[in-house]
Amino acid sequence: MSEKKYKFNTDCVHAGYKAESGQPQTPPIAQSTTYRYYDPADVAEWFDLNSPTCAYTRLDNPTVKCLEEKMAALEGGSAAIAASAGMSAALISIFNICNAGDHFIASKSLYGGTYNLFDVTLRKMGIDCTFIDQDGGIEDILAAARPETKLIFAESLGNPALTVLDFDKFSRAAKTLEVPLIIDNTLASPALCRPLLLGADIVIHSTTKYCDGHASCVGGIVVEGGDFDWSKNGKYPGMTEPDESYHGIRFYEKYGKMAFSVKLRAQMLRDLGCAMSPMNAYLTWQGLQTLHLRMERHSKNALAMAGFLKDHPMTDWVTYPGLYGDKYYDLAKKYLPKGQSGVLSFGVKGGREAGEKFLKALDLASLVVHVGDVRTCVLHPASSTHRQMSLEDQINAGIKPELIRVSVGIEDIEDIKEDFDQALKKI
Ligand SMILES: Cc1ncc(COP(=O)(O)O)c(C=O)c1O
Incomplete structure (x- = not known):
């Protein structure tokens, strides 16, 4: 494809199928659990998170990667990770940042399932949330913060209250607190709103809704903006300190603008198993075309x-x-x-x-x-x-x-x- 920037480009962005003649116009459905290798050294590279190839569909799959690249492009992000549902996208976007004992701030105008996740299930895991009225002043957001506050979460267009987020206020609050702003952009979709251009750091979707658009498959996605500095205030050791489950990798140091996504794939998809299926990725990819x-x-x-x-x-x-x-x-x-x-x-x-x-x-x-x-x-x-x-x-x-x-x-x-x-x- 040419480098020309189009206003809203739905053309395919094919992970692994890029810019070569004779490649399929739509992503092939790689309905396969695993992928054959011929050299153990190549498998070792994959386990060391050094390889762009796929090895096991719980972590990566060529069709799912096509969807991830397309959503990252549509939202203007540096990378994206697909998940089995919008709920798992919300869970892993927070769990990738917060540990037991941490706290975050969320607008109370949320989808009911997300509200319940924050109010009940995450509290059981020791992650505390303060709900705020998103129409209050910036001082109300700042007043809800504690030393252990790690992020702010809101919906661009609230479901079902139909609240519209004041991005200016929320991104200023997040910048003041030096924490990432996570936006659920499900109802607006990237065709109507691009939160990363409005001060958000991470965008999530229930792709089940407008991205699919035809009520054919459940799915979710987390898109990383790539500009958040995880090393600034020592609040994010999971991003900056060595990860013992990957031979001491420091995600931010090694992967920079894609560190959040690599960590999502390597830890969240690996340990929680909430991967999107190749067929659902294909259907969602098709939905995005229109x-x-x-x-x-x-x-x-x-x-x-x-x-x-x-x-x-x-x-x-x-x-x-x-x-x-x-x-x-x-x-x-x-x-x-x-x-x-x-x-x-x-x-x-x-x-x-x-x-x-x-x-x-x-x-x-x-x-x-x-x-x-x-x-x-x-x-x-x-x-x-x-x-x-x-x-x-x-x-x-x-x-x-x-x-x-x-x-x-x-x-x-x-x-x-x-x-x-x-x-x-x-x-
Ligand atoms: C705004 C919003 N976020 C998240 C979800 C959860 O998505 P899913 O049903 O794909 O898990 C929904 C579902 O309705 C939603 O409307």
Whole structure:
């Protein structure tokens, strides 16, 4: 491929298949556990983390590497590591940095599963989290910090509260504390928002959502920005001190801009086994080919639906950051100028009971536990994705009892409107 920089290049970036004539146009599916070598010295090189070749699919696979390179390119990062799910991407991005006794700061406007991971499971492992209101001042973020604080975590576009992150404030806080800022960019996708260009250090995704886009496979990815200085303050011995499980390697010294990713692969994928399968990497790679087009259409349809629902006599309120007058409208214009993605929420008149009737009456739109599909989907978070949280925690995370989340698909907008209208009339 030429060196020309394209605005949004979805063309293949093939690990191991680069710039040679006669190579496949899409990645081959390397449905293989292992790879044959002829010289034990080459295998030894792989075990010493000196080899770009693959040896065992729990750690590396040619198809998965194609996806990793493509996502790193789309997000503008130095490297990426794919994982079995968005949840494992969140877990390993934190576990690669924090040990028992460490602490981190997270926005409380998070996907329910991530909130639970931080609030329950990571605490069991001795990693403590302070949740903050992401709309407070920078002083609130700084006040939550302790000497053992190792990172800050937030979602660019919160699921399902649809909060838009003030990147400026969060990246200033992270720089002041000299800790990395990790951003879950799942709902926005790199087609609408590129957090590494807005001050983030690491980006994660549930690729299950818009990256795949067709509800065909679960997956996750961690993208490294490459500019964070892990040696600055002595807070990250796992990056700077010798790793005894790899003959005393110092990851940052040896791998520099890719140190975080090499450590993720060598320690997290090795020990936790949360690798992405080659088939899922292939399907996700295919999904990415149309990401920019889908996100444009999702955003256009969602904005039209938000306006339609706002004016509908059977709704109480609508939340969509692209809708004029929304609390996050200004932040959305600043950080998501190309579109605000396909997810919106609204409250049906008559609360939870009316909401249930509405969900049952839908025909085109499906009731599924998912967002980011090309097909329009609906869900009631209070009784599903966020049901483990107390009512108070739900309200704090922006989940009202009557809230219905809609993932607006790419169908004809008139068909979606008609379906919602007939269902609302049946209440
Ligand atoms: C913003 C966000 N992050 C992470 C996840 C978890 O991803 P997965 O279901 O792929 O594990 C989800 C799932 O809905 C999500 O919406």
